[in-house]
Amino acid sequence: MPEDLTQLVTSIAVRARAASLELAVSPTAARNAALADLAGRIERSRGEIDAANGRDLAAARANGLTPAQVDRLTLTPERIAHLAESLRQVAALPDPLGEVLEEATRPNGLRLRKVRVPIGVIGVIFEARPNVTVDCAALCLKSGNASILRGGREIFETNTALASLISQSLGAAGLPRDSVQLVPTTDRAALDILLRLDSHIHCIIPRGGEGLIRFVAENSTIPVIKHYTGVCFVYVDRAADPAMAESIVVNSKVQRPGVCNAAEQILVHADVAGALLPRIGAALAAKGVRLLCDDRAGAILKGAGVASEKASPADFTREFLDLVVAVRVVGALDEAIATINRDGSAHSDAIVTADRPAADRFMAGVDSSAVFWNASTRFNDGFEFGFGAEIGISTDRLHARGPMGLRELCSYKWLVTGTGQIRG
Numbered sequence: 001m002p003e004d005l006t007q008l009v010t011s012i013a014v015r016a017r018a019a020s021l022e023l024a025v026s027p028t029a030a031r032n033a034a035l036a037d038l039a040g041r042i043e044r045s046r047g048e049i050d051a052a053n054g055r056d057l058a059a060a061r062a063n064g065l066t067p068a069q070v071d072r073l074t075l076t077p078e079r080i081a082h083l084a085e086s087l088r089q090v091a092a093l094p095d096p097l098g099e100v101l102e103e104a105t106r107p108n109g110l111r112l113r114k115v116r117v118p119i120g121v122i123g124v125i126f127e128a129r130p131n132v133t134v135d136c137a138a139l140c141l142k143s144g145n146a147s148i149l150r151g152g153r154e155i156f157e158t159n160t161a162l163a164s165l166i167s168q169s170l171g172a173a174g175l176p177r178d179s180v181q182l183v184p185t186t187d188r189a190a191l192d193i194l195l196r197l198d199s200h201i202h203c204i205i206p207r208g209g210e211g212l213i214r215f216v217a218e219n220s221t222i223p224v225i226k227h228y229t230g231v232c233f234v235y236v237d238r239a240a241d242p243a244m245a246e247s248i249v250v251n252s253k254v255q256r257p258g259v260c261n262a263a264e265q266i267l268v269h270a271d272v273a274g275a276l277l278p279r280i281g282a283a284l285a286a287k288g289v290r291l292l293c294d295d296r297a298g299a300i301l302k303g304a305g306v307a308s309e310k311a312s313p314a315d316f317t318r319e320f321l322d323l324v325v326a327v328r329v330v331g332a333l334d335e336a337i338a339t340i341n342r343d344g345s346a347h348s349d350a351i352v353t354a355d356r357p358a359a360d361r362f363m364a365g366v367d368s369s370a371v372f373w374n375a376s377t378r379f380n381d382g383f384e385f386g387f388g389a390e391i392g393i394s395t396d397r398l399h400a401r402g403p404m405g406l407r408e409l410c411s412y413k414w415l416v417t418g419t420g421q422i423r424g
Contacts, residue, residue: 009193012181013200016121019178020146024118028095034173035091039084041165052161068258068322072128083134090138090388096406097144111417116410118144120202127152127208133162135389137180143409146179153186195220205392227395229319230260231345232377235336237353238269245352246283251376254287258321261348261380266327267336273329278304289323296329317343337365346395348380369395369402
């Protein structure tokens with residue numbers, strides 16, 4: 001590795017570790033003040049943010065990114081307002097630090113308390129969406145963690161503008177500016193260096209495409225919290241309300257197709273496929289969605305005059321991140337559950353049904369980080385869950401699963417109080 005790049009990245013990590021020790025004992029009021037200040041700065045800096053984002057979007061279009069990919073990069077006025085609101089929501093949440101998780105007094109008089117503490121230094125490796133810069137900085141800061149942010153080249157200008165505002169807010173609140181640092185280069189070699197600094201960084205969270213996440217997981221000497229893909233399903237049961245099924249399927253797929261909790265796969269029970277598939281297919285097609293179908297679904301749609309294409313086997317396990325969806329007909333609830341557990345990615349899956357026992361069996365049987373009954377998969381989101389924001393959606397089984405908010409960014413330690421006890 002180039003010596004100057006190694007020194008740069010190592011220096012960032014060393015300073016982040018020093019800042020994390022200060023943050024761990026910082027007053028709640030100071031961390032909240034930094035978040036509130038940042039919300040105001042973002043609102044007042046719309047012109048600066050728009051200009052930086054505009055440069056990124058122009059480059060993205062020149063490089064041939066798809067409309068869905070460009071959408072992931074875009075900060076609209078509504079999304080900027082959402083960033084500010086999420087910061088205020090995080091500031092208003094209870095401070096997780098110091099919360100007593102367990103306590104007991106041993107027969108020898110020792111008092112044990114298990115309390116929440118920060119993880120320490122968290123590295124966030126991400127692509128595309130600029131809201132990640134603010135969301136991750138906010139959640140790490142509120143939970144007492146220092147963060148190192150490494151975004152993709154396609155959003156570098158926007159990230160740099162946002163990181164500058166974050167630094168200003170930290171200084172205004174009297175907190176170390178090194179609490180949140182953006183790696184100031186998109187050189188891939190910087191990532192290679194970062195992933196091996198396990199003496200300074202305690203956790204890595206990658207957010208992006210499967211290629212990035214697998215690269216991070218395979219090359220990091222630091223523990224990684226991850227989800228590889230968002231192959232999310234909506235299953236329309238035989239007891240589904242037709243209007244509700246149409247609404248949920250369309251929202252899950254279309255509301256924002258380029259994100260990880262958007263539906264990529266639709267399953268419809270055979271008993272209602274003839275009646276519901278044409279309705280759902282026509283509603284999706286009207287929104288510009290390509291329908292990739294198995295033989296049964298394709299025949300039903302063809303008979304109803306709804307255009308579709310024959311799916312390849314690979315389409316039934318694919319994350320499209322675009323206005324494309326795969327559609328299949330299944331013969332039973334248990335077949336739907338087995339299909340989702342086999343072909344999905346354990347991310348976000350939904351059932352539409354008026355049959356409570358069927359819903360209960362589906363919710364118990366589908367092995368995903370979030371399972372929905374009569375609701376869009378798009379709700380698997382930290383903001384929607386009331387966390388203010390999220391640092392990512394984990395499909396791991398250890399430590400954290402689903403949207404990761406403040407509590408998921410904490411570890412714990414034991415505090416033991418004695419009166420002079422010694423062990424015999």
